[in-house]
Amino acid sequence: MAIFRLALQSLNNRKATAFLTILTVAISLLLLLGVERVRTQAKESFANTISGTDLIVGARSGQVNLLLYSVFRIGNATNNIDWSSVEEIQRNPAVAWTIPISLGDSHRGFRVVGTTGEYFEHYKYGNKQPISFSEGQPFESLFDTVIGAEVAAKLGYKMGDDIVIAHGLSDVKFSRHDNLPFTITGILAPTGTPVDQSVHVSLPAIEAVHVGWERGVQIGNGVNAQNIDPDKLETEQVTALLVGLKSKIQTFALMRTVNEYPREPLTAIMPGIALHELWGLMSVAEQALLVVSGFVVIAGLLGMLSSLLTSLNERRREMAILRAMGARPAHIFVLLVSEAVFLTLLGIILGVLALFVILGVSAPYVLSQYGLQLSSTWLNTQELTLIGIVLIAGFLVGVLPALRAYRQSLSDGMTIRI
Incomplete structure (x- = not known):
């Protein structure tokens, strides 16, 4: 224990150098853990966005693109699906339920989703969790709307x-359907998915607001709610279709039927397979980020090594005095290794604390801007493994100056030139 107390006193005499070393280790570990946390939770967030949906049908496109715009509201569709095609898929004996989705409009930066009541009944996220209402109920009248939790919180x-x-996606004055306002009749409970950042309206309402619009431009003065007969509104096209099947065994058969549909080019994808392909596309970026953060950790440890070696040259007389007072070479070795481990441990503690502070502060912003749920949960096994590797690396960094001090002779230290 005397050796460890001596190590603490020695670091206390070199506060500035020790603090900078600790800060370097903390920042490098913060980057390493931050990249790992964002990487793993981005995957979890994406994987939890949709559950219980067997197929997603859209216009002919790549399966990643179809997944991104239909589920994550990222990007735009290459084309729409005719309603007659939707009805034909709905009549297939293998189909248990469908959720049509119409995208293209927005409200103050949030995507508007045209859909049916089946959305609130069958759409699930996480581990097959249904979406629920914190207030209100699904839309009933033509100009009712149900908003996500994040829309309600951010816009008050x-x-x-x-x-x-x-x-469209640009909420500017000349593009607004201000002649046909919607009334909020429901607010969904938070899900941590893009549902929170969506404004939901009925498919007939999507048709109603576009009466008198041609190629994205309003023709004339538009119409008002009194001039619209809901019974005459017919959905012509939708952006995508979520499909639930009566039996999983029928998935590939229906997928083949949709992909070979003769009346228009369609694509049917399985969400899980599309996610797997998405992870494959992202793996290069993930590995690059991990390599960069790993090099930052190495740079931080090399900085600590440089600091220890520099201080060792200044402490050769101190080492010699300790030897003269009866300290063995092994004691000197343990002293210097203890200093390196202690600096690394303090850097790790500071880095972990900084990680949780940053997660707590930035999580609401990241959720609102990118739809990514960053939780401040305790460190997982992978993160603890990375911390263990850094601590072992800190120990190894302390071994080199400790070996140098171990080999220095008593006379070399006592006759040092100043």
Whole structure:
């Protein structure tokens, strides 16, 4: 124990150098753990976005692109699906339920999703968790809307408020459907998925707001709610179709049927396989980030090694005095290794604390801007393994100066030139 107390006192006499070393290790570990946390939780967030859906059908496209725009609201569809094709898929004996989705409009930066009541009944996320309402109920009237939890929180909406949606993704004055406002009749409970950042309206409402619009431009003065007959509104096209089957065995058969559909080019994908392909595309970037953060950790440890070696040259007389007072070479070795391990351990503690502080502060912003749920849960096995590797590396970094001190002779230290 005397050796460890001596190590602490020695570091206390070199506060500035010790603090900079600890800070270097902390920053490098923070980057390493941050990259690992974002990487793993991005995968978990994506994987938890949709559950219980057997197939996603859209216009002919790559399966990753179809997955991104239909589920994650990222990007745009190459084309739409005719409603007659949707009805034919719905009539297939293997189909248990379908959720049509129409995208293209927005509200103050949030995507508008045109859908049916089956969305609130069959859409699931996480481990087959159904979406639920924190307030209100699904839309019933033509101009009712149900908003996600993040939309309500960020824009300060409450039940009964009126909102105006815009044509396209740019919410500017000339593109707004301000002649046909919607009334909020439901607010969904938080899910940590893109559902939280969506404004949901009925498919007939999507048709209604586009009456009098041609190629994204309003012709004339538009119409008002009194001039629209809901019974005459017919859905012509949708963006995508989520499909649930009566039996998983029928998945590949229906997929082949859709992919070979003769009336228009369609693509049917399995969400799990599309996610696997997405991870394959992202793996190069993941590995690059891990390599970069690994090099930052190495740079931090090399900085600590440089600091220890520099201080060792300044402490040769101190080492010699310790030897003269009866300290064995092994004691000197343990002293220097203890200093390196202690600096590394303090750097690890500071880095972990900084990680949780940054996660707590940035999580709401990341969720609202990117739809990524970053949790401040305790370190997982992979993160603890990385911390263990850094601690072992810190020990090994301390071995080199410790060996040098171990080999220095008593006379070399006592006759050192200043």
